[in-house]
Amino acid sequence: MLSDLVGAMATYGLLDRAEQIARTITNPYHLGRALGDLAAIMANSGQLDRAQQLAEHAERAAHTITDPYDRARELSDLVTTFAECGLLDRAERIARTITLPDRQAHALSKLAAAMLKCGRLDRAQQLAEHAERAAHTITDPDRQTRALGDLAATMVKCGQLDRAEHIAHHAEQAARTITDPDEHAWVLSDLVTTFAKCGLLDRAEHVTRTITSPYHPDGALNDLATAFAECGNPDRADNAPAPSPTPTIEHAL
Structure with a gap:
């Protein structure tokens, strides 16, 4: 695939040749991705004017x-790519053009985290609030749960712990509207991992103890125990909910 070739050539420093090949791609999805990745490499190498030109072309594609x-x-992937390489204004402009709320919430959350890394706390908080508004308009409970969970983690990074807890509560509520029991367990387990890794340990433990399906993945439980141990709570790590035994075929029947 030409987009993969562009990435490989750019990685080895063949930027001019990579750009020439990228501009021959006719599929707009692959063109946007190739030019976006190339713009990020240009930005990281200090060629900001050229990076901006490629980023604009990627956005148009x-x-x-x-x-x-x-x-x-x-567009959401371009926001992440540009945010991570410092093209923050371009990333924000693109994020505001995304019309699907789950993808916009994801993009704004990633952008807020990037703003935070650059020390732009006020801007990060504004973007996180915008992401929250977008997330609350998502109608699919699985996607809404994941969007709110990721946003809660971003709020923790912004230092807004009360807001993070509030959003985490809404994420848990959204998850509980999922009717399929296995999907419900998996989504809650993903929330446990998200909350544990960002430091919302009480919330993570609470969610863990409400998962009743014997099929839920053990990775979330291990993540929670590890998070307790890393923050100096070995007793809570030892007392974390134990992984459920894998059901046998006889039990499943």
């Missing part, structure tokens, strides 16, 4: 994608 979800996903 993404907006020509006809499938709404593919377009939103590509």
